[in-house]
Amino acid sequence: MISRIADYSPVPWADLDDCRGGSEQRALKRAFKQRIRRLEEFVADSNRRVRGLLISLRMTLSGMNPDGTTIAGTTSFFVPSSVRIAMETNRSSHDKKFVPVALLCAALVLVVAAFGAACSSSSSGSNSSSTSLQGKVTGPSGVAVVGAMVYLVPTTSVSTQEITAAGVLARTTVGFDEPLEDAVAASGTTFTRAMTGADGSYVIPVVPDGKYFVYVEPAATDTEHLRGGSHCKQAADANALRATTRNITVSSSPSATATYATMSTCLGCHAEYATEKTLAHRLGFRVPGVSSPLQDTSEHPEIDEGLAFFLSAAAHTGGTPVYMFDFDASRGFDKFKASLTNPDPMATIGNVSAILWLWRDSTSLEYKITIDNVGNSSDPNDLTERVVKLTYGGAVRKQRYMIAWPGLNGLYPLLQYQETGDEDRFDRTRQVFRDYHLDFFWDQMGTPTVITDDVIKMPDITNNISRNCIGCHAAGYEQYTDGVTGEVLAHTLEDPNGEYDIDGNGFINDLNTGCENCHGPGSDHVAAAEARFIVSPEYLSPSRDNQLCGRCHNRQEGADPIGKDHPLSATGEWPLPGISRAEFLASHVKPTVNGPKASKFWPDFKHSKSHHQQYPDWVKSAHYRNDEQLMGCSDCHDMHGGTGFERALIADPHAPDSPLCMNCHGDEISSTAEHTMAVIGVAHGSAVAKCIDCHMNKTAKTGAGNFGALLSAPTGTSADSTETYFENDISSHVFDVPRKTNVGVEGVLPEKAMPVPYTQACAPCHDPSLIQHL
Numbered sequence: 001m002i003s004r005i006a007d008y009s010p011v012p013w014a015d016l017d018d019c020r021g022g023s024e025q026r027a028l029k030r031a032f033k034q035r036i037r038r039l040e041e042f043v044a045d046s047n048r049r050v051r052g053l054l055i056s057l058r059m060t061l062s063g064m065n066p067d068g069t070t071i072a073g074t075t076s077f078f079v080p081s082s083v084r085i086a087m088e089t090n091r092s093s094h095d096k097k098f099v100p101v102a103l104l105c106a107a108l109v110l111v112v113a114a115f116g117a118a119c120s121s122s123s124s125g126s127n128s129s130s131t132s133l134q135g136k137v138t139g140p141s142g143v144a145v146v147g148a149m150v151y152l153v154p155t156t157s158v159s160t161q162e163i164t165a166a167g168v169l170a171r172t173t174v175g176f177d178e179p180l181e182d183a184v185a186a187s188g189t190t191f192t193r194a195m196t197g198a199d200g201s202y203v204i205p206v207v208p209d210g211k212y213f214v215y216v217e218p219a220a221t222d223t224e225h226l227r228g229g230s231h232c233k234q235a236a237d238a239n240a241l242r243a244t245t246r247n248i249t250v251s252s253s254p255s256a257t258a259t260y261a262t263m264s265t266c267l268g269c270h271a272e273y274a275t276e277k278t279l280a281h282r283l284g285f286r287v288p289g290v291s292s293p294l295q296d297t298s299e300h301p302e303i304d305e306g307l308a309f310f311l312s313a314a315a316h317t318g319g320t321p322v323y324m325f326d327f328d329a330s331r332g333f334d335k336f337k338a339s340l341t342n343p344d345p346m347a348t349i350g351n352v353s354a355i356l357w358l359w360r361d362s363t364s365l366e367y368k369i370t371i372d373n374v375g376n377s378s379d380p381n382d383l384t385e386r387v388v389k390l391t392y393g394g395a396v397r398k399q400r401y402m403i404a405w406p407g408l409n410g411l412y413p414l415l416q417y418q419e420t421g422d423e424d425r426f427d428r429t430r431q432v433f434r435d436y437h438l439d440f441f442w443d444q445m446g447t448p449t450v451i452t453d454d455v456i457k458m459p460d461i462t463n464n465i466s467r468n469c470i471g472c473h474a475a476g477y478e479q480y481t482d483g484v485t486g487e488v489l490a491h492t493l494e495d496p497n498g499e500y501d502i503d504g505n506g507f508i509n510d511l512n513t514g515c516e517n518c519h520g521p522g523s524d525h526v527a528a529a530e531a532r533f534i535v536s537p538e539y540l541s542p543s544r545d546n547q548l549c550g551r552c553h554n555r556q557e558g559a560d561p562i563g564k565d566h567p568l569s570a571t572g573e574w575p576l577p578g579i580s581r582a583e584f585l586a587s588h589v590k591p592t593v594n595g596p597k598a599s600k601f602w603p604d605f606k607h608s609k610s611h612h613q614q615y616p617d618w619v620k621s622a623h624y625r626n627d628e629q630l631m632g633c634s635d636c637h638d639m640h641g642g643t644g645f646e647r648a649l650i651a652d653p654h655a656p657d658s659p660l661c662m663n664c665h666g667d668e669i670s671s672t673a674e675h676t677m678a679v680i681g682v683a684h685g686s687a688v689a690k691c692i693d694c695h696m697n698k699t700a701k702t703g704a705g706n707f708g709a710l711l712s713a714p715t716g717t718s719a720d721s722t723e724t725y726f727e728n729d730i731s732s733h734v735f736d737v738p739r740k741t742n743v744g745v746e747g748v749l750p751e752k753a754m755p756v757p758y759t760q761a762c763a764p765c766h767d768p769s770l771i772q773h774l
Contacts, residue, residue: 130243131207133207133244133246134246135201135202135245135246135248136202136247137196137216137248138247139249139531140531140532140539141252144199145200145216145222146196146197146198147195148200148202148217148219149193149196149217150194150195150196150202150204151188151191151192151193151214151215151217152193152204152207152208152212152214153180153213153214154183154210154211154212155212155213155628156210157187158183158213158625159182160625160626163176163177163619163620164605165598165605165606166605168594169597171585171594177619178580178582179542179624180215180227180228180232180541180543180630181582192204192207192212207238207241209238210237211237211238212241213235213236213630214232214236215229215541216248216250223255223256224532225251226251226253226535227544228541228542228544229250229539230248230538230539232541232542232630233542233631233632235627235628250539251535251536251537251539251540252533252534253534253535253578254521254525255524258522258524259523260475260516260522261525262493262510263495264495264497266522267515270515273640273641276640276642277641278296278299279639279641279648280300280395281513282295282513282514283300283394284393284511285391285402285500285511285512286391288388288389288391289307292498294498294514303395303399305399305417307391309358309417310359310360310367310388311360312362313359313362316368316385317357318359319357319358321342321356321357322340322355322358322415323340323342323354324337324353324354324355325343325344326351333437335435336353336354337428338356338428338431338434340423340433341423350451351451353375353451354372354374354375354442356369356370356438357369366388367387367388368385368386369385369388369401369414370383371384371441371456373456375452379455381455381457384441384456386403388401388402388403389402389403389404389411389500390402390411390465396703397418397420397704397729398416398418398419398434398702398703399416399417399419400413400436401417405458407458409482409485409504410464410487411466411502412437412459412464413436413440413469414436414437414441415433415434415435416433417433418431418432418434418703420703421434421703422704424714426715426716426724427720427726427751429701429704431704432704434704440459441457442457443457461487462488466479467562468566470490470492471490471566471574472552472566473511473513474492474509474510474512474513475492475514475521476493476521477566478490478492479568479572490502494509495508496508497510498510498511499512517577518535518537518577519534519537520534522534535577535578537632542632543580543581544578544580545632545633546615546632546633547581547584549614549615550584550615550618550619551575551579551584551588552567553615554567554595554613554615555595556589556594556595557589557593558589559590559591563590565612567588567589568588573588575587595613595616596608600613602742602744602754603744604743607700607732607734607744608699608700608730609701609754610701611700611730618633620734621734621736636649636650636660638650651663653691653692653696654690654692656672658690671686672684672685672690676689692731693757693760693761696735697731697732697738697756697760697761698728698729698760699728699756700729700730701728703729704729705727705728707724707725707727708724708727709759709760709768709771711723711725711750711769724750725753726755727759727760738754738757740759742754742756745759745771750771759771
């Protein structure tokens with residue numbers, strides 16, 4: 001009978017699947033379809049159950065949950081009087097055991113038609129033509145966007161050609177790495193389109209058969225509005241567009257002369273976003289153990305675990321010793337091994353170069369690191385004592401320490417604490433402390449194999465954090481050269497509620513990601529006192545929305561002469577919010593290094609090995625380019641915070657059948673068990689397997705990570721390299737499922753293998769000894 005209802009419905013049954021509203025409307029659709037599927041059972045059942053069905057249907061149609069609460073964001077449907085009479089007649093016929101099937105079927109046919117019609121229209125407006133689409137294009141404040149082109153971009157024109165890391169480096173992917181912009185650039189003149197008039201209105205007389213993203217490109221002379229629009233990320237079938245009014249909102253943007261207003265000013269009007277203070281983005285740079293008024297550590301009680309090693313003492317010897325030994329010039333930032341245990345207690349091996357004493361001066365209360373040159377006690381700089389002025393991190397797996405150096409005005413990094421580190425691990429990168437550029441302060445006097453002539457030195461001025469790090473954390477970043485020391489330093493926004501006077505001019509600076517990092521400089525917006533002259537990420541095209549995060553989560557080299565991870569242009573300009581990926585690569589990235597170097601990926605050249613490069617993983621994913629929904633970082637992360645879930649996720653990734661995934665995939669996947677049965681032939685329920693276990697395994701590393709599969713009990717010696725697989729701590733954003741046959745795993749020494757689901761989530765239940773015999 002269900003199929004017969006579908007056959008005779010005025011709106012095709014398939015149109016229900018093309019209804020792409022918000023998450024609440026999708027949930028309503030699923031609930032409605034489930035009720036319809038149970039119709040035959042209810043018809044054959046008692047009058048009590050049928051009566052419950054009708055009540056539930058009637059409340060659903062009026063935008064209500066079965067418990068009587070309103071479904072937020074849903075549409076109320078008009079139900080013809082004949083249908084209402086049929087419902088009421090049945091509801092009052094308590095003495096009848098069965099519902100007249102023909103009457104109920106007729107009612108449900110009209111209900112399906114009503115639901116389909118509601119889903120096909122985005123407003124109450126109508127057209128005289130049954131094939132046309134009309135509406136207005138405005139900015140968020142309602143200002144008409146004149147001369148803009150509204151495109152129906154066919155989903156078939158969105159390229160799904162593979163994006164590879166090698167292709168990014170070679171720049172062979174630039175023609176298809178922005179789903180909508182590239183499609184319009186290649187074929188826009190052939191797309192169905194219409195230009196907006198003086199009031200921002202547009203009319204597309206005929207919507208051809210097909211499926212489309214509705215995308216807006218402002219006029220070339222429009223310097224305020226940005227490409228994209230509120231209907232560009234979700235595909236719509238032609239039937240859902242015809243005879244409808246779709247009003248489109250595009251993002252505004254600051255003018256070229258706008259200046260930064262500071263986060264404190266933003267929160268003066270937008271106090272509801274004070275939740276942003278809890279984000280790890282806000283907690284990057286801090287005065288040791290102190291939170292500024294713009295920082296809230298309540299969601300990260302672990303943030304200062306590393307400072308616990310700085311013991312209160314009157315002298316350095318009362319602190320915690322960290323032994324630095326076995327120098328290896330071939331390594332990157334961690335040329336020394338670091339250990340809390342003396343590897344040469346009898347001084348017979350002679351491999352300990354220095355001890356870093358971590359202590360808190362009981363008089364001044366300053367956090368200090370004293371560098372003790374164990375290998376050369378005659379060093380005139382032995383027992384160099386330096387104050388830790390800033391910490392970096394602690395909310396995401398590690399914390400680093402920035403020290404001041406007499407005679408210099410910049411701050412310089414030294415040592416890394418690792419939250420999940422373990423001294424019993426044989427891997428030098430996975431212990432409690434890890435060397436972080438002791439080599440900046442160490443001179444081997446030309447004899448790397450001899451430590452008895454090594455001396456402590458002033459760091460090279462090119463190694464300070466203002467030059468190399470802070471730009472990706474603080475808004476309003478500008479570099480300058482110190483006229484006295486020659487250091488390249490930086491200004492950031494001056495905010496009395498900030499963290500530290502980084503440029504030494506007597507005013508406190510904000511050193512962390514705030515409102516204007518993503519929304520742009522706010523002076524115009526503040527002056528206008530309306531929803532204008534500020535970037536609204538939700539109205540950007542998908543690629544521009546993603547590029548907000550991609551500016552820093554990419555690990556490219558900048559186009560400026562320094563060429564570090566900062567994406568500065570050749571003239572030292574920072575990329576503003578709303579920039580396209582094409583412009584970013586053309587102006588802000590070194591031409592020969594358009595993304596992370598090959599060494600930053602695993603051998604498959606697909607999955608990231610290093611941290612802060614989620615973006616180059618993301619652009620390879622099907623989430624970024626597909627024919628349904630072009631997603632962005634904000635679809636899973638709320639960068640205003642306040643969600644209550646880790647990493648500002650909008651739902652709990654560890655929850656059974658997590659809504660984080662099911663909000664979108666629930667239409668085709670009812671449960672984890674159903675999905676795993678379909679793909680591997682075994683029903684692993686959510687108590688056994690979660691979506692992220694397979695699709696977001698932790699390939700990249702920022703801290704110490706954790707043990708993965710163990711082929712035997714670890715001993716803490718080099719022999720563990722053949723027995724120990726590791727799990728890292730940054731989730732892959734490719735969203736594929738790398739197999740144990742991956743080139744980074746098959747035949748690779750366990751210690752050096754790329755983490756994959758089989759060596760992580762699967763290993764606790766499946767015999768890990770099989771992993772080494774692929």
